[in-house]
Amino acid sequence: MEQLHTSLAVEKAAQSKIDQVDFSKLVFGKNFTDHMFICEYKDGKWQQPRVVPYQPITLDPSAKVFHYGQAVFEGMKAYKDANDDIFLFRPEENFNRINKSSERLAMPAFPKDYFFEGLTTLLKLDKEWIKKGNGNSLYIRPFVIATESGVMASPSMEYTFMIICSPVQSYYGGEVKVKIADYYSRAANGGFGAAKAAGNYAGQFYPTKLANEEGYQQIIWTDDATHEYLEEAGTMNIFFRINDTLLTCPTSDRILDGVTRKSVIAMAQHMGIDVEVRPIKVSELVEAANNGSLKEMFGSGTAAVISPISGFANKDQFWELPKQESPMAQQIKQAIVSLQYNETEDPFGWRVKVD
Amino acid sequence: MEQLHTSLAVEKAAQSKIDQVDFSKLVFGKNFTDHMFICEYKDGKWQQPRVVPYQPITLDPSAKVFHYGQAVFEGMKAYKDANDDIFLFRPEENFNRINKSSERLAMPAFPKDYFFEGLTTLLKLDKEWIKKGNGNSLYIRPFVIATESGVMASPSMEYTFMIICSPVQSYYGGEVKVKIADYYSRAANGGFGAAKAAGNYAGQFYPTKLANEEGYQQIIWTDDATHEYLEEAGTMNIFFRINDTLLTCPTSDRILDGVTRKSVIAMAQHMGIDVEVRPIKVSELVEAANNGSLKEMFGSGTAAVISPISGFANKDQFWELPKQESPMAQQIKQAIVSLQYNETEDPFGWRVKVD
Numbered sequence: 229m230e231q232l233h234t235s236l237a238v239e240k241a242a243q244s245k246i247d248q249v250d251f252s253k254l255v256f257g258k259n260f261t262d263h264m265f266i267c268e269y270k271d272g273k274w275q276q277p278r279v280v281p282y283q284p285i286t287l288d289p290s291a292k293v294f295h296y297g298q299a300v301f302e303g304m305k306a307y308k309d310a311n312d313d314i315f316l317f318r319p320e321e322n323f324n325r326i327n328k329s330s331e332r333l334a335m336p337a338f339p340k341d342y343f344f345e346g347l348t349t350l351l352k353l354d355k356e357w358i359k360k361g362n363g364n365s366l367y368i369r370p371f372v373i374a375t376e377s378g379v380m381a382s383p384s385m386e387y388t389f390m391i392i393c394s395p396v397q398s399y400y401g402g403e404v405k406v407k408i409a410d411y412y413s414r415a416a417n418g419g420f421g422a423a424k425a426a427g428n429y430a431g432q433f434y435p436t437k438l439a440n441e442e443g444y445q446q447i448i449w450t451d452d453a454t455h456e457y458l459e460e461a462g463t464m465n466i467f468f469r470i471n472d473t474l475l476t477c478p479t480s481d482r483i484l485d486g487v488t489r490k491s492v493i494a495m496a497q498h499m500g501i502d503v504e505v506r507p508i509k510v511s512e513l514v515e516a517a518n519n520g521s522l523k524e525m526f527g528s529g530t531a532a533v534i535s536p537i538s539g540f541a542n543k544d545q546f547w548e549l550p551k552q553e554s555p556m557a558q559q560i561k562q563a564i565v566s567l568q569y570n571e572t573e574d575p576f577g578w579r580v581k582v583d
Numbered sequence: 584m585e586q587l588h589t590s591l592a593v594e595k596a597a598q599s600k601i602d603q604v605d606f607s608k609l610v611f612g613k614n615f616t617d618h619m620f621i622c623e624y625k626d627g628k629w630q631q632p633r634v635v636p637y638q639p640i641t642l643d644p645s646a647k648v649f650h651y652g653q654a655v656f657e658g659m660k661a662y663k664d665a666n667d668d669i670f671l672f673r674p675e676e677n678f679n680r681i682n683k684s685s686e687r688l689a690m691p692a693f694p695k696d697y698f699f700e701g702l703t704t705l706l707k708l709d710k711e712w713i714k715k716g717n718g719n720s721l722y723i724r725p726f727v728i729a730t731e732s733g734v735m736a737s738p739s740m741e742y743t744f745m746i747i748c749s750p751v752q753s754y755y756g757g758e759v760k761v762k763i764a765d766y767y768s769r770a771a772n773g774g775f776g777a778a779k780a781a782g783n784y785a786g787q788f789y790p791t792k793l794a795n796e797e798g799y800q801q802i803i804w805t806d807d808a809t810h811e812y813l814e815e816a817g818t819m820n821i822f823f824r825i826n827d828t829l830l831t832c833p834t835s836d837r838i839l840d841g842v843t844r845k846s847v848i849a850m851a852q853h854m855g856i857d858v859e860v861r862p863i864k865v866s867e868l869v870e871a872a873n874n875g876s877l878k879e880m881f882g883s884g885t886a887a888v889i890s891p892i893s894g895f896a897n898k899d900q901f902w903e904l905p906k907q908e909s910p911m912a913q914q915i916k917q918a919i920v921s922l923q924y925n926e927t928e929d930p931f932g933w934r935v936k937v938d
Contacts, residue, residue, distance in 0.1 A: 257645070257734035264644060286641045289619060289747050290612070294728050297652050297781030298788070303734075334788035369734050373649050374785075379612035379658075379724050379749060381818050383788045392644050394734060409773070416771035416807040418764070420786040426652030427782020430729075431775040433653070433689035433738045452771040453808035463736050 236345050240353065241281035251359055254397050256531065257367060261354035265346035265391035268375070269336055274389070277342045279349050282392065288377040292384040298374035299426035300329035303530040304487075306351055306366040306393075306582065308358045309570035314351055314582040317568050319344070321487040326370055329423035334383040335372060343370070347391055351582050354393060362569065363398025367531070399532040406461060406525075407444040408510055408542045409435065413452035414460060414482070421482035429463065436462065444541060446527070450510060451482065458508045464527030464535060465489035469556050470516045471523065473502045488528040488564075494576060495563050501556065510542060517547040525549060526557040534561040591700050595708065596636035606714055609752050611886065612722060616709035620701035620746035623730070624691055629744070632697045634704050637747065643732040647739040653729035654781035655684035658885040659842075661706055661721040661748075661937065663713045664925035669706055669937040672923050674699070676842045681725055684778035689738040690727055698725070702746055706937050709748060717924065718753025722886070754887040761816060761880075762799040763865055763897045764790065768807035769815060769837070776837035784818065791817065799896060801882070805865060806837065813863045819882030819890060820844035824911050825871045826878065828857045843883040843919075849931060850918050856911065865897060872902040880904060881912040889916040 241262040249259050260282050267277040293299050302322040307315050323344070327337040347368070351358070358366045370391045374384030412435035414428065415421020421428060432447070439447050446462035459477060460466055465486040468475045474496050479485045496503050516522035517540075525537040536557045539548040566572040567579060596617040604614050615637050622632040648654050657677040662670050678699070682692040702723070706713070713721045725746045729739030767790035769783065770776020776783060787802070794802050801817035814832060815821055820841040823830045829851050834840045851858050871877035872895075880892040891912045894903040921927040922934060 255733075255735075258732070260645065282644075284641045284643055286639045288639055289637075289745055290615060290724070290749075293781075294648060294654055294726060295656055295724070295781055296784035296788075297654060298785045299649055299652060301650055332789055333785045334792050367734070369645070369650070371649060377613070378610075379722070379747075380610075381784055383792070390644055392734075394645075411773050413771040413773035416768040416774060416776075418766050418768035418807050418810075419771060419774075421771075425782070425785065426648075426650055427780070427785055429651035429736055430653045430688045430780065430782055433651075434687055437689050437738070452773055455773075 236349055237276055237278045238349060238353070239278065239280045244356070246356055249395065251395060254395055256396055256399060257394050259394055261357045261366070261393045261395070263350055263353050265350050267338075267342060267346070267389045269387040269389070270385070274336075274339060274342065277346050279346065279353065285388070287375055290377045290379050292374035292376050292378070295379055296374065296381055297425070297427040298333050298335055298384055299371065300326055300333055300335065301369060301371035301424055301426070302326045304368045304370070305530060305568070306358055306368060307568050307570070308360045308364070310360065312360070313570065314355060314358055315568065315570055316580045316582060318487050318491065318578045319347070319580055322370065325424060325485065325487070326372065329425055330372060332420045332423040333425055335374070335387060338372065338389050348582055350391055350393065357393065357395050359395065362565070365396055367394045367396045369394070401445065401532060401535050403538040404445045404535060405443065405539045405541070406446045406448050406537050407439045407442065408448045408458070408540060409450045410455050410543060412447070414449040416452060416482070418481055422479065422484055424484060432463070448540065456509055456511070458510060458513060459483050461527035461537070464529035467492060467526050467528060468508060468513065468516075468522065469524035471521050473504055474556065475504045475506070475508055477508050478505050486528060488530055488533060491564055491578065492528045492534065492560055495560055498575065499559065499563060513540070514542055520550075523550060523552060524555055524557055533564055591704055592631055592633045593704060593708070594633065594635045599711070601711055604750065606750060609750055611751055611754060612749050614749055616712045616721070616748045616750070618705055618708050620705050622693070622697055622701070622744045624742040624744070625740070629691070629694060629697060632701050634701065634708065640743070642730055645732045645734050647729035647731050647733070650734055651729065651736055652780070652782040653688050653690055653739055654726065655681055655688060655690065656724060656726035656779055656781065657681045659723045659725070660885060660923070661713055661723060662923050662925070663715045663719070665715065667715070668925065669710060669713055670923065670925055671935045671937060673842050673846065673933045674702070674935055677725065680779060680840065680842070681727065684780055685727060687775045687778040688780055690729070690742060693727065693744050703937055705746055705748065712748065712750050714750065717920070720751055722749045722751045724749065756800065756887060756890050758893045759800045759890060760798065760894045760896070761801045761803050761892050762794045762797065763803045763813070763895060764805045765810045765898060767802070769804040771807060771837070773836055777834065777839055779839060787818070803895065811864055811866070813865060813868060814838050816882035816892070819884035822847060822881050822883060823863060823868065823877065824879035826876050828859055829911065830859045830861070830863055832863050833860050841883060843885055843888060846919055846933065847883045847889070847915055850915055853930065854914065854918060868895070869897055875905075878905060878907060879910055879912055888919055
């Protein structure tokens with residue numbers, strides 16, 4: 229890719245708005261830092277990358293993102309250790325995935341140096357927004373939207389790549405009861421469920437609302453053809469502990485290749501836990517729940533790292549999971565979180581210092 | 584629904600930009616009229632509906648439409664007859680469907696009186712943009728987008744409903760060769776393929792681009808589980824003529840309930856053509872092509888009404904369709920278009936005069 233512009237332009241905010249934010253009462257993803265990264269694509273290339281004060285964007289009502297859903301994103305986090313050093317967790321995974329998502333949606337790849345120079349500059353400018361202490365972090369949202377005007381249903385010729393950042397606290401979702409999908413689906417075989425694309429989320433809200441009304445917080449998605457195989461938990465990947473084995477299904481066209489998912493697998497193996505990655509049937513889960521071998525279920529994702537599930541419903545039946553003295557979910561979460569906050573060694577090379 | 588505001592506010596454009604548009608060289612969906620309709624949803628209700636000069640919209644970078652794809656739309660047209668009267672074609676169908684699409688994406692329904700008062704007012708203000716003569720029309724794009732700020736993956740609490748209008752000419756797509764999908768898919772069983780949702784389009788662009796590179800203009804989508812059943816043609820519904828019978832597949836979770844599709848079915852039946860609505864296998868199409876009983880294939884949609892297909896590929900084989908002296912596609916299209924332009928009687932009650 230030809231790169232006309234190699235240096236990042238930086239315009240600092242006249243005044244920080246950090247004093248207006250109560251960091252003890254953060255709502256997930258509601259407050260944003262003083263700056264944002266932005267880079268526009270037109271005439272076949274990415275233009276000057278810029279860090280500018282956080283501000284609204286203006287688009288024509290016919291911009292393609294509003295009509296044809298060409299929009300992909302990532303979720304990642306920055307952490308501060310006791311020495312005020314800032315760390316990212318496996319950021320190359322997110323960079324690679326946003327370009328993979330873009331490809332599936334016929335959108336152009338973003339240059340790696342633009343991504344990392346932009347992200348690093350942004351984090352340094354807004355470093356006061358990253359608070360120390362367990363659970364505090366900066367949620368980072370890179371995203372790309374189609375901005376060309378015109379309502380012809382074809383790929384946009386213009387895009388905007390942005391990174392916005394939001395300070396967050398430890399995410400505790402409470403007791404999560406889930407319902408196994410037996411009618412609605414998240415993704416098609418041969419579709420774009422593996423992409424982190426905007427369109428994969430809108431379709432989940434209505435079935436989830438129906439599940440909420442029945443008393444369940446999330447849906448366990450199953451394969452759309454038969455609803456016999458377990459696939460994802462809400463917007464997270466899913467894990468099952470049967471006796472002392474940790475199970476999760478393989479990624480596919482329909483399943484997101486989660487960074488936390490692969491970190492959980494690697495960390496569990498590192499901890500000596502037996503991990504099986506294979507298709508898992510709803511009927512196997514029900515059988516394990518009935519015979520007492522199902523010990524734990526949890527979702528994995530950037531926001532919560534691991535979100536334990538307390539029980540599941542399949543059709544008209546509900547199973548409460550047994551309480552564990554030392555849940556595997558908690559042990560793995562602690563190991564990953566300690567690594568993220570630079571409290572332990574990093575045998576994997578996952579932690580990347582921002583400097 | 585409680586309606587606080589019952590009267591439409593109208594702000595006229597200071598000056599028309601109609602003189603800047605060359606109506607003999609229109610690109611589909613690129614030019615927009617002088618005004619647009621806009622209505623915002625917040626605090627649990629739709630606010631003051633307004634017709635204002637066509638203008639950009641400004642959103643926070645965290646607006647949910649950019650991240651989670653809550654966006655639905657409609658496509659409809661207005662026509663002018665020889666007496667300068669303006670007509671819509673089955674507009675209630677579009678109104679009902681946008682609310683059905685919204686429901687599937689957990690978005691609020693839009694009030695019927697707001698929709699029709701807004702649309703009618705807009706058409707009267709911009710009536711000079713609707714040109715007389717066969718093929719000329721005004722393409723109308725109602726759409727709804729999620730506008731609430733914040734990157735939590737949950738349904739937006741704020742939305743914007745808009746109608747924008749674009750003058751268009753007769754749409755001729757040229758010789759359309761299509762490829763039957765055997766890997767990629769458009770929609771999931773239990774998904775939102777039946778909704779006119781932004782997310783259904785972005786996922787089609789990449790597979791279509793691959794087909795384009797092989798020399799095909801569109802993809803015939805098949806069911807995602809087996810790829811054995813024919814479902815849609817690109818962004819259109821699909822019809823097959825086998826001998827003198829017209830076939831199309833039934834609508835489902837995965838297939839859009841097209842207004843043109845149902846108009847084609849009704850018009851064909853009215854013309855005495857035998858129509859079968861039933862699942863159609865790829866193997867049946869191949870067999871009909873091989874034994875010579877496959878006479879025509881065409882897509883149906885608002886933009887082109889009917890778009891004839893000249894040949895199709897299945898895996899590595901290509902079939903050229905026979906040329907017809909008086910294609911059924913052309914006869915049905917002519918009958919529908921004449922009705923739309925108020926050139927013939929309307930036994931169905933489809934034509935709605937704007938006054």
